[in-house]
Amino acid sequence: MRIDLFIKSILFLFAASAYAYGAESGGMPQLDPEFWISQIFWLTISFGFLFIFLSKFVLPMISENLENRKSQILENIEMAEKHREESEAKIKEYEKIIEDSRLKAKGIINDAKIKIKSEINLKKDALENEINSEIVLAEKEIEDLKKRSPDKIQKIAIDTSKDLLKQLIGADINQSSISAIVEDLSKKGRDKYYGV
Amino acid sequence: MAANPMYQFNVYRIGPEIKIGDVDLSFTNASLFMVVSSILIFVIFKIGSKKNSLVPNKIQLLTELSYTFVSKMISDTAGTKAKPYFSFIFSLFMFVLFCNMLGMIPYSFTVTSHIIVTFVLAAFIFVGVTIIGFIKHGFGYLKLFVPSGVPMVLLPLIVIIEIISYLSRPISLSVRLFANMMAGHTMMKVFGGFVVSLGVVGGWLPLSFSVALTGLEILVAFLQAYVFAILTCIYLNDALNLHH
Numbered sequence: 001m002r003i004d005l006f007i008k009s010i011l012f013l014f015a016a017s018a019y020a021y022g023a024e025s026g027g028m029p030q031l032d033p034e035f036w037i038s039q040i041f042w043l044t045i046s047f048g049f050l051f052i053f054l055s056k057f058v059l060p061m062i063s064e065n066l067e068n069r070k071s072q073i074l075e076n077i078e079m080a081e082k083h084r085e086e087s088e089a090k091i092k093e094y095e096k097i098i099e100d101s102r103l104k105a106k107g108i109i110n111d112a113k114i115k116i117k118s119e120i121n122l123k124k125d126a127l128e129n130e131i132n133s134e135i136v137l138a139e140k141e142i143e144d145l146k147k148r149s150p151d152k153i154q155k156i157a158i159d160t161s162k163d164l165l166k167q168l169i170g171a172d173i174n175q176s177s178i179s180a181i182v183e184d185l186s187k188k189g190r191d192k193y194y195g196v
Numbered sequence: 197m198a199a200n201p202m203y204q205f206n207v208y209r210i211g212p213e214i215k216i217g218d219v220d221l222s223f224t225n226a227s228l229f230m231v232v233s234s235i236l237i238f239v240i241f242k243i244g245s246k247k248n249s250l251v252p253n254k255i256q257l258l259t260e261l262s263y264t265f266v267s268k269m270i271s272d273t274a275g276t277k278a279k280p281y282f283s284f285i286f287s288l289f290m291f292v293l294f295c296n297m298l299g300m301i302p303y304s305f306t307v308t309s310h311i312i313v314t315f316v317l318a319a320f321i322f323v324g325v326t327i328i329g330f331i332k333h334g335f336g337y338l339k340l341f342v343p344s345g346v347p348m349v350l351l352p353l354i355v356i357i358e359i360i361s362y363l364s365r366p367i368s369l370s371v372r373l374f375a376n377m378m379a380g381h382t383m384m385k386v387f388g389g390f391v392v393s394l395g396v397v398g399g400w401l402p403l404s405f406s407v408a409l410t411g412l413e414i415l416v417a418f419l420q421a422y423v424f425a426i427l428t429c430i431y432l433n434d435a436l437n438l439h440h
Contacts, residue, residue: 029206030310030378039313040316041221042227045231047317050233054238055283058242058259062241069250
């Protein structure tokens with residue numbers, strides 16, 4: 001700034017001296033005291049009123065608004081911080097709930113598995129028992145049948161032979177003699193069919 | 197007549213002559229621009245502070261930025277004790293700035309290019325600061341002229357220098373602003389005159405100079421207002437916080 005001023009003063013002196021000779025009223029109007037008092041008077045009035053009006057009506061409003069904004073921003077930041085904390089707590093809570101429910105679900109699944117397994121086992125056992133008993137019953141029946149079938153066959157054989165004989169010979173043959181023969185025959189054949 | 201680069205600084209009466217006793221208080225072109233500056237500042241800042249919305253519009257932003265700019269300037273140079281003088285320094289800065297800037301409009305009048313105006317402002321600041329200093333510190337304010345850590349032999353010399361520098365404050369403050377404004381405007385007028393006298397052939401060089409000078413002068417107009425305000429803050433700081 002000093003250098004700027006310096007250069008300017010030199011240029012100004014040059015210019016002023018160059019024009020001083022040609023101009024009729026040479027000097028600087030600033031040094032003419034004709035309107036000094038007027039300028040001081042009007043400066044006092046305009047600046048004085050400016051100062052009063054600004055300090056009374058304008059600056060307090062600007063200051064108030066700046067303060068309001070600052071406090072509003074602080075408040076907002078505070079609120080945002082609170083909201084953030086709240087949401088963090090909520091997230092934690094939520095995560096805990098998820099973890100709990102996951103554990104619970106696991107327990108339920110395990111329980112269900114065990115239950116199903118035991119049920120399956122129970123059913124399997126019951127089924128096996130039933131099957132066994134059926135098998136036993138069936139075996140017994142087979143055994144029964146096995147035991148009974150020779151007699152029946154014998155009886156059938158006797159009847160058939162009696163009928164056959166009646167047809168062939170045309171006479172009733174004694175029952176006991178036929179059965180004796182059939183018995184005799186079947187005893188021989190039995191070994192062959194039943195392996196007894 | 198218009199070719200005289202000093203002609204632009206002429207003060208002339210607008211309207212009737214107003215005389216109180218022997219004193220001429222006529223409304224002049226200088227008065228007009230002082231009043232226009234004041235009204236312009238007031239209107240702009242009034243509009244800017246009227247709505248006071250949370251999210252500022254352009255003009256409100258302008259006023260708020262000016263406010264924080266001056267407020268920061270004061271607190272940086274003079275500390276928190278200077279808070280009560282904020283309105284004055286704000287008004288001072290804005291007044292000088294608007295007077296300087298309005299002077300940049302062609303055919304307008306630059307109020308601050310008159311030594312009497314800047315001197316009255318500077319003298320008011322000087323007297324005010326001195327009164328504040330004596331109110332705050334009593335006669336202890338005179339310690340301002342006695343820097344600490346100076347050898348006893350040099351002390352009388354230093355004290356004299358300090359007193360002279362203190363007393364020359366209003367002069368340096370006022371002359372700085374006045375000389376800058378006057379020199380800048382005179383130079384622009386001189387180069388403008390060259391453009392006319394050199395004509396179409398040779399006038400381009402001074403014309404480009406004139407354009408560049410206009411930019412420089414706008415910068416100077418702002419800078420001088422800032423310097424004026426910040427020196428006021430520094431003087432106020434001396435009065436409020438006695439460091440020596």
